[in-house]
Amino acid sequence: MEKEILELLTEKKFVRLRSMLCEMNPADIAIVLEEIPDKDLPIVFRILPKETAAEVFAYMESDMQKLLIEAFSDAELKAMVDELFLDDTVDIIEEMPATLAKRIIKQTDAETRKMINRLLAYPDNSAGSIMTTEYIDLKRDMTVDEAFEKIRRVGADAEDIYTCYVIDKSRQLLGYVTVKDLLLNSRDSIIGDIMEEAVISANTLDDKEAVAGQFERYDLMALPVVDTENRLVGIVTFDDAIDVIQEAATEDIDKMAAILPSDKSYFKTSVFSTFKARIPWLMLLMLSATFTGAIISSFESKLTVFPALIAFIPMLMGTAGNCGSQSSVTVIRSISLGDIEFKDIFRVIWKELRVAIVCSVVLAVVNFIKLVVIDYWWLGTFDSGSQLLEIAVVCVTLLITVIVAKFVGCSLPIAAKKIGFDPAVMASPFITTIVDAISLLIYFTVASSILNI
Amino acid sequence: MEKEILELLTEKKFVRLRSMLCEMNPADIAIVLEEIPDKDLPIVFRILPKETAAEVFAYMESDMQKLLIEAFSDAELKAMVDELFLDDTVDIIEEMPATLAKRIIKQTDAETRKMINRLLAYPDNSAGSIMTTEYIDLKRDMTVDEAFEKIRRVGADAEDIYTCYVIDKSRQLLGYVTVKDLLLNSRDSIIGDIMEEAVISANTLDDKEAVAGQFERYDLMALPVVDTENRLVGIVTFDDAIDVIQEAATEDIDKMAAILPSDKSYFKTSVFSTFKARIPWLMLLMLSATFTGAIISSFESKLTVFPALIAFIPMLMGTAGNCGSQSSVTVIRSISLGDIEFKDIFRVIWKELRVAIVCSVVLAVVNFIKLVVIDYWWLGTFDSGSQLLEIAVVCVTLLITVIVAKFVGCSLPIAAKKIGFDPAVMASPFITTIVDAISLLIYFTVASSILNI
Numbered sequence: 001m002e003k004e005i006l007e008l009l010t011e012k013k014f015v016r017l018r019s020m021l022c023e024m025n026p027a028d029i030a031i032v033l034e035e036i037p038d039k040d041l042p043i044v045f046r047i048l049p050k051e052t053a054a055e056v057f058a059y060m061e062s063d064m065q066k067l068l069i070e071a072f073s074d075a076e077l078k079a080m081v082d083e084l085f086l087d088d089t090v091d092i093i094e095e096m097p098a099t100l101a102k103r104i105i106k107q108t109d110a111e112t113r114k115m116i117n118r119l120l121a122y123p124d125n126s127a128g129s130i131m132t133t134e135y136i137d138l139k140r141d142m143t144v145d146e147a148f149e150k151i152r153r154v155g156a157d158a159e160d161i162y163t164c165y166v167i168d169k170s171r172q173l174l175g176y177v178t179v180k181d182l183l184l185n186s187r188d189s190i191i192g193d194i195m196e197e198a199v200i201s202a203n204t205l206d207d208k209e210a211v212a213g214q215f216e217r218y219d220l221m222a223l224p225v226v227d228t229e230n231r232l233v234g235i236v237t238f239d240d241a242i243d244v245i246q247e248a249a250t251e252d253i254d255k256m257a258a259i260l261p262s263d264k265s266y267f268k269t270s271v272f273s274t275f276k277a278r279i280p281w282l283m284l285l286m287l288s289a290t291f292t293g294a295i296i297s298s299f300e301s302k303l304t305v306f307p308a309l310i311a312f313i314p315m316l317m318g319t320a321g322n323c324g325s326q327s328s329v330t331v332i333r334s335i336s337l338g339d340i341e342f343k344d345i346f347r348v349i350w351k352e353l354r355v356a357i358v359c360s361v362v363l364a365v366v367n368f369i370k371l372v373v374i375d376y377w378w379l380g381t382f383d384s385g386s387q388l389l390e391i392a393v394v395c396v397t398l399l400i401t402v403i404v405a406k407f408v409g410c411s412l413p414i415a416a417k418k419i420g421f422d423p424a425v426m427a428s429p430f431i432t433t434i435v436d437a438i439s440l441l442i443y444f445t446v447a448s449s450i451l452n453i
Numbered sequence: 454m455e456k457e458i459l460e461l462l463t464e465k466k467f468v469r470l471r472s473m474l475c476e477m478n479p480a481d482i483a484i485v486l487e488e489i490p491d492k493d494l495p496i497v498f499r500i501l502p503k504e505t506a507a508e509v510f511a512y513m514e515s516d517m518q519k520l521l522i523e524a525f526s527d528a529e530l531k532a533m534v535d536e537l538f539l540d541d542t543v544d545i546i547e548e549m550p551a552t553l554a555k556r557i558i559k560q561t562d563a564e565t566r567k568m569i570n571r572l573l574a575y576p577d578n579s580a581g582s583i584m585t586t587e588y589i590d591l592k593r594d595m596t597v598d599e600a601f602e603k604i605r606r607v608g609a610d611a612e613d614i615y616t617c618y619v620i621d622k623s624r625q626l627l628g629y630v631t632v633k634d635l636l637l638n639s640r641d642s643i644i645g646d647i648m649e650e651a652v653i654s655a656n657t658l659d660d661k662e663a664v665a666g667q668f669e670r671y672d673l674m675a676l677p678v679v680d681t682e683n684r685l686v687g688i689v690t691f692d693d694a695i696d697v698i699q700e701a702a703t704e705d706i707d708k709m710a711a712i713l714p715s716d717k718s719y720f721k722t723s724v725f726s727t728f729k730a731r732i733p734w735l736m737l738l739m740l741s742a743t744f745t746g747a748i749i750s751s752f753e754s755k756l757t758v759f760p761a762l763i764a765f766i767p768m769l770m771g772t773a774g775n776c777g778s779q780s781s782v783t784v785i786r787s788i789s790l791g792d793i794e795f796k797d798i799f800r801v802i803w804k805e806l807r808v809a810i811v812c813s814v815v816l817a818v819v820n821f822i823k824l825v826v827i828d829y830w831w832l833g834t835f836d837s838g839s840q841l842l843e844i845a846v847v848c849v850t851l852l853i854t855v856i857v858a859k860f861v862g863c864s865l866p867i868a869a870k871k872i873g874f875d876p877a878v879m880a881s882p883f884i885t886t887i888v889d890a891i892s893l894l895i896y897f898t899v900a901s902s903i904l905n906i
Binding site for chain 2: 024025027148151161180184216217221238241242243249252257259265266271272278279282287289290292293300308310311312313314323325326329330333334340347354359362363366367370433
């Protein structure tokens with residue numbers, strides 16, 4: 001496909017190229033255009049029909065959008081901005097350097113400019129930042145026929161026409177009707193009679209992830225956004241909600257893996273940006289391992305007397321770390337999905353403790369069997385009888401650390417959330433470091449008391 | 454809210470209760486009903502209007518659905534099933550024990566039964582398993598007016614009326630029109646003239662996560678599903694796609710944390726089920742730590758000569774593990790999002806190697822400064838000059854392991870995907886175990902050559 005397009009381009013067969021591109025989906029055109037040389041990009045772009053061009057533009061990565069805007073004349077830029085949905089325009093402006101952003105805004109009329117500036121002012125993670133102002137509003141005394149007339153008149157410019165919002169003179173949100181309701185009611189029905197008044201709405205400053213969660217919970221197609229006086233100011237559509245849901249999941253996954261989250265895809269992130277996203281946690285975790293090092297150093301002389309104890313350190317720390325991160329990751333994801341709140345902390349701890357006890361007993365027993373039956377009796381890896389005591393040390397440590405690790409793993413994220421920290425940052429790597437230190441302390445304490453050292 | 458409902462219930466004020474529930478969203482009613490005693494559930498349920506009751510029912514957890522079905526008379530069950538969308542009915546049947554499932558199916562007419570059985574036969578992770586058969590199909594020679602007439606006639610039972618699919622006599626999918634297109638075109642336009650022919654469709658057996666990905670890529674509201682002969686058999690709607698996206702992310706997160714994924718929410722999963730989901734990996738990882746233990750044991754005699762080396766084991770293993778899981782998690786998520794495919798493996802490795810080199814140099818230098826300046830000169834933790842050599846061992850090991858860890862972390866998931874394994878299972882814990890063993894081997898090899906032991 002890309003090859004064919006490149007060929008048509010070099011042979012300057014623009015008519016064929018145009019008809020070929022017109023049969024493709026705008027999202028796919030945007031991907032294909034990434035492969036063609038930068039200098040040809042404006043040429044290909046200019047042969048697309050105006051409307052398709054705007055759609056393709058909205059799907060492009062920001063570096064290509066920048067390239068095109070720089071190549072556009074003011075008239076071309078204006079034509080493009082006129083075709084774009086307002087929320088897409090705002091997204092593009094946010095990614096552009098200041099001079100280009102100003103050039104874009106200059107091409108819009110006074111009212112659009114006011115709207116853009118208002119949308120730009122909403123905080124990055126707010127409902128306001130993902131909403132669009134192009135929706136259909138109706139009055140309660142309209143008939144179904146009048147409503148259809150309005151939809152026909154302004155529908156081409158609206159991002160979602162299937163949910164229409166009913167407002168009064170001061171733009172207070174009264175309810176909504178769907179086009180399905182309009183179609184299934186008689187043409188002279190009054191909107192006020194058929195509208196649904198129990199409308200789920202969001203505030204402009206609500207967290208956008210919470211708003212996306214509403215889409216999932218209520219199977220919404222669009223959600224109205226109101227200001228502090230309950231005046232309708234915009235809507236969020238389901239496609240933006242899906243993007244927020246995916247971004248939020250990726251962000252959580254990044255944080256759990258000790259990476260600073262980025263909103264760019266893998267190959268779009270430069271080596272240096274990837275490095276910058278990864279090095280802070282690596283550095284912090286490396287330096288915080290000083291504690292585990294110090295704990296081992298302080299026990300060094302005793303370890304040289306019982307050197308067999310050294311070999312179990314990775315197993316004990318690893319198992320404790322895995323137990324802790326299982327609990328923390330489960331709890332963090334449940335917090336993200338809204339299944340766990342702060343008030344549930346004791347229910348969570350109670351559940352995790354029971355799971356932990358079963359896990360710890362099973363792990364300790366299996367470990368005991370492995371060490372005694374296989375290593376001690378069968379393989380004879382251990383060389384003296386006193387080392388049965390060492391096996392006891394390992395198993396008792398396992399019993400205790402698994403329970404402690406799961407306790408730390410489940411309670412820390414909830415506590416973090418409560419005091420305003422990000423629970424996802426509390427995940428695996430950070431908890432692992434804490435759990436590592438704790439498991440070593442438990443190991444050496446148990447060893448000291450059982451082995452009398 | 455819940456309190457008030459419970460009060461109205463015990464005081465048997467059913468009229469007030471009904472009007473209060475009717476003002477709520479079905480999804481919220483389902484949540485509130487979870488809090489009331491089991492024996493009252495059928496009572497409350499029966500006072501809801503029939504249509505609302507069906508919606509609430511679809512939102513409920515399966516244990517409550519089971520309870521209600523057992524309490525229903527056959528007539529009540531039939532009324533409920535008639536109101537439910539077909540795909541919801543199928544979801545419910547899938548969760549019920551065989552006897553209840555049979556009872557539900559018995560209440561449906563012959564045609565619905567055939568449809569249900571066909572939907573039940575699709576594999577769990579296929580597009581067929583999440584599609585619904587209640588959509589609107591049009592013929593290409595219909596006019597816009599005729600199309601609206603059909604929508605009005607069958608629209609009440611269709612799950613999505615806003616995208617209508619155009620088919621021929623043998624049900625071959627020809628294209629689609631949206632209700633927006635219908636509204637914006639004149640009433641006597643012919644469907645065949647205004648329909649969009651470049652339709653994105655899925656096959657019944659396509660992976661449901663891939664289908665959900667199409668919704669994100671093309672901002673779709675619904676996606677038609679065809680059989681192997683390109684005959685339209687159903688549609689997937691965006692709300693089901695959102696559920697699949699969330700489930701897939703949770704599944705990936707679970708696997709990365711060494712948990713067997715479950716599709717139930719945290720508190721709905723019993724202690725024993727949670728235990729069963731967690732213990733297999735814990736056990737496997739504990740037993741596989743035998744390797745790291747064996748590596749340390751084989752080096753034991755040398756470690757007692759240079760005991761300071763022991764204290765660095767957790768730091769080196771931890772840093773290597775973190776580096777590896779950063780790479781693997783990033784790559785796994787990118788594979789899930791469709792940003793990385795097998796053909797990209799060398800691009801990924803090349804990028805990760807560059808990131809790894811920068812990370813390893815920075816970490817080694819910082820570690821060197823910390824050990825020499827702070828520990829050696831300032832604090833005097835080290836007690837003899839020869840231990841400068843040990844510092845060299847640690848820093849050289851760090852340099853090598855970081856690069857190896859990132860290489861293993863990025864290449865293993867892609868290779869796993871290629872040979873048909875789940876890349877997410879290759880994530881953190883499994884890779885950590887491999888990386889742990891490798892980092893110890895590197896450590897001891899470097900120590901042997903630098904310290905001449």
